[in-house]
Amino acid sequence: MTLSQLRTFALAARLGSLHAAATVLGVSEPAVSAALAALRQDLGDPLFTRVAGGISLTPGGHALAQYAQDIVGLADQARWEVSHAKTDTGLLKIAATAPFAEHAAGRLLDLFTKRVPGASVDVVVESAEDLASLLLERAYDIALGARPPGPPGTTGPDVRLDSVPFLRYQRVFVAAAGYPLNRRPTPVPPAQLLGRPWFAGPAGIQAGTEEGRWLASMGIAPDIIRLSSETEALAAVRAGEGIMLAMGHIVRAEIQSGALVRLPVVGTPIPGLWWASTLDNGRTTTMARTLQRFITTADATAAMMAPGGSRGLERRGSKVHVALWS
Known part of the structure; x- marks a missing residue:
């Protein structure tokens, strides 16, 4: 078992694909397969099986993946600390x-x-x-x-x-002044917003965030237009091109001035x-x-x-x- 084999396995396990691991490492897929074959023989476990689109870890593979990540991480940390022992700038x-x-x-x-x-x-x-x-x-x-x-x-x-x-922060739906739903006396179901473009920053709305969990709980999958930043997305909203789940403290002044309006949407504001x-x-x-x-x-x-x-x-x-x- 070598550090190189463990590094290759840790990457393949994280990406779920030998091809993807080879691409990241800058080597051929047969080279990745050979490294993992040696590791499988050494440990006496298949570690993974091939499935459509990638690999699936065996119980032994899952156990090794945790150790491999820790060992590779410690090796990289040791290498960095040794090389910076005299020139560490923090x-x-x-x-x-x-x-x-x-x-x-x-x-x-x-x-x-x-x-x-x-x-x-x-x-x-x-x-x-x-x-x-x-x-x-x-x-x-x-x-x-x-x-x-x-x-x-x-x-x-x-x-x-x-x-x-x-x-702590809050996400609120905002639109340009004059948006037709901003004066509704009761909260608007999110499904009624699907007819307009939804803008977001480069990450969109990720599943691992409070906004992503709210979206999943609403049972809708809007088409989200990702721009290079949330600042650029807000500019598009301000121009009347669509709506956005914006950071509440970022848009507070514009809502107060009337440049933007907050839409009364079910389940919002979303606390984060x-x-x-x-x-x-x-x-x-x-x-x-x-x-x-x-x-x-x-x-x-x-x-x-x-x-x-x-x-x-x-x-x-x-x-x-x-x-x-x-």
Whole structure:
């Protein structure tokens, strides 16, 4: 059993496909198959079976997947700490869900890096559904935004992580002034909104968020137009092109001024909660713990709730990063 074999297996298990793992690793699919064949022979377990569209793990494969993620993550962390032992500048690798990255990350992390000497951050936008596996693989030190869900087939959070709540928010439906449903005396069923375009930021409405769970409970599947940011989506709504589930504190002033109207929709406003998640049992970094504690302070809350909109998102290769400019 080698680290390379475990890395290949952990990736294939997470992606559910040998082809997808080969693509990420930049090798051929036969090379992935050969590595896993050696691992199967060493452990005396098939580990997975091939199914339509990918692979399905055996009970032994499920058991190994957890160990493989931890071992690979520890190896990567050890390699990084050794290489930075003399030049460590306190770099903190942060995974963030898109709404948090756009609306709060810039102001929060500007304040954090000013308060903590030597701290620097790299923030990448990731899907809520991927946060747990990315933390367990130690691709990131901390995840901010939606709470990472548990393994597939479970309904709760991932118990291998330490998640701390830090900010409550609400989502409300908004439209341009004059939208025909804004003066309805009773709440509008969401199904009545399906005739208009629904706008959202780059993440859309993800299943692992409170908004996604609300949508599932309503039993509807709207066509959602994803734009490069929620700020751009709001501009489309303001121009009368459709509707949007917006962050309540972001649109409060425009609702008060009449530039936007809040639609009375059944089940709204939708309450949400942002979380700061790290590995549990002391397996995370000191800097990640420092941020996790700092993010719950009154100063951090004030920074995240301050007006001013987005600090900026920029694409670098296949990932969206937060651009921390003033």
